[in-house]
Amino acid sequence: MDANLYAEAIEYELLTQAIYQAILAEEGNRTVSVQHNVSIAGRSGVEHQVDVYWEFKQAGVTHKVLIECKNYASNLTLEKARNFFAVVHDIGNCVGIMVTKTGYQSGAAAFAKHYGLALKLLRKPTAADWKGRIRKVQINMVPRVPVSTEERPITCHLAVRPASDQQEARLKAAAAKNPALVNADPSMQFLNKDGEPVTEELHWWIPRQLNVMDRPDGGPYKQPVELKDHYVQVDLGEGQELVQVIGVVLEFYVETLDASQVIVDAGETVCAILKDFESGEWQHVRSES
Template sequence: MDADMYAEAIEYELLTQAIYKDILAREGVNTVNVQHNVSIVGRSGVEHQVDVYWEFKQAGITHRVLIECKNYASNLTLEKARNFFAVVHDIGNCVGIIVTKTGYQSGAAAFCKHYGLALKLLRKPTERDWEGRIREIHIKMTPRVPVSNETHPIVCCLCLRPASEDQEVRLKNSSEQNPNLVHASPSMRFLGKDGQPITEELRLWIPRQLNVLEREDGGPYKKSLELTDHYISANLGNGIELVQVIGVLIEYYVETLPSNEVVLNATETVSAILKDFESGEWEHVHSAK
């Protein structure tokens, strides 16, 4: 085997490993370590190289899964199937799977079916594979968004609750000197009682609170929200301190943006499929990275 063929074979084995990791994760089995290129000593004392391997325990018995990867351009022969069956038999308490790109000779398929070896096809999808399946999805999007510009800015007023009479006096005096104290800035984040941020910046948080789909273009519209255990930090004359926010009043306008169409083409995103050889059913789709 030359260097290029060897590299392609290793790449095929790693793809198989990645796909079975995905399958196990999808089925909620995240504790199994799917390994590549493992050496296992059989009951005969002979050491066997296994392309992809994982094991698990059930009812106190260790079960092993062995996968033989054949990156062949032609159908797998009976000889190769027999060789892998010998490995599975020697290791024992295991399930054997053969993965290849093209297919299996009739003798190899009959042999594997009789002895319980699973046959899989792992390859790029062909035109025939797409028959009866959706290849393209056209999505027309018409965004309706809250307006944020100089003419129609989003205004968010804060409803504050002083923690004491002393803080109330200082808050009143500070608000008279700085009327913007009760207006939220885009980079502001609400804090918890411990002074740590509990929301994202308001430029991101506010739009998520507005259901603009219910509104026609224009405005102004108003949205009030009650808050619990939300605070801001402010300097009211005695240094930075927390002030409780019990609600916000948001004033905003709505605008509908031009429509655009997005085309999702599965043939461009699917790099490989795993199929059962006997049934021909897709078992897993591997997305291109």
Template structure:
């Protein structure tokens, strides 16, 4: 085998490994699929196995062995017989043959009798998409909270003073113009030990507003009850006060804020086609990260 064919064979084995790893993970199996392993048979002879994984059922160890043949022509019965001999020598295992093109006459009957899986693994071709949706164009429209001069978000803060003295002090500072906080978009909530516990109001508030299901327009009003949220007045001043907030009352408008188009192409998502040669069942193996 020349260097180029050898490299292609290794790449095909790696593809098989990644495909079955993806299938096992999708099925919730935390099993590692291994490549190019030596397994000793009952005869004492070590057999090179392209891909395998091990698992335990009811205290009994099992293996699945995969023989990969990156051939341009149909696989012969001789190749399947040779693989069967390896499976028989190793014992207590299941076998799967994977090839790119197909299998010759007699292979299917032999493999079915001895429980050997026959698979086709290759990149998808146009015929694989017959009767299936290949490309999808999605037009996405989102409703969100409006924030502009003619439709401002208005928030009313209801405090829960810890006592009459605190309530009186807040009112006195307000009358004197000495009750200061950051501008509303930059406002954050604090814990009772003076630690910031939320993002700025500009980011925090929209996530709390019930926009889903509301028609474009408004104004809509919503009460947002709070627990252990505080505002810090006169930060850094002698008369700094940490006041508990009981509730926010928000008034807001809803509008269509985004309209985007996404084109999903099947060939960009599917890495390979894994087809069972005996049943005809097809799996579309996604690219990593898709």
């Protein structure tokens, strides 16, 4: 995965977190904590990664809000809306919000409206948005990211648990012919026991598991990740079959990117514009001072 794309995706998630924290504070909900990159178990027992999350109690009932952030330059597809709805449905008793910069395809919009997903557009203001306002406030950013190059790739080694002696024999025979079988492909997704995806494609999922902040530049570093009820679909000589993955070992390098200046707000700390996709209503959002 390209390190710059990953850094931009995380920056967009953090912007979304900050925006909703500011909205809640403006509405008087200063005790609610908006969290980033949270793992939540669904009713199925499967753990789901949620980009931005908060919860609150009302009349003794806990309400949950899940936000899926997509830092895409094109309109989001129906597939993305369906995948997120599956997470919302599995977790239950929650509100699902999708946030992106550009827009949504008609199928995604119709699906989201039918199933109660809120669709939002979130972007930094353009020059036209600043008419009558004080303009530039900048901050220095020094991103620390996992390296992903041909010379120093991120690798993912699978630890599997065969379902039977027969599957174990097939697995050993297949791995002897193709040692790369126990390494994850970047486009692979982990599946549940019914063969349905439970994670994003691994080139997005893997970087979220990596701890880079406490490591100096360089490597390689190894980080184990324990998994539960995760499977991959592989051909072991008798057609495609599911093999349980009980964990992975991630190997990676760390790099500090060049510092940069980014505009995050303007005027009286206005940092973004949030638009409801269905109603078209715009909101100038202020971050906390």
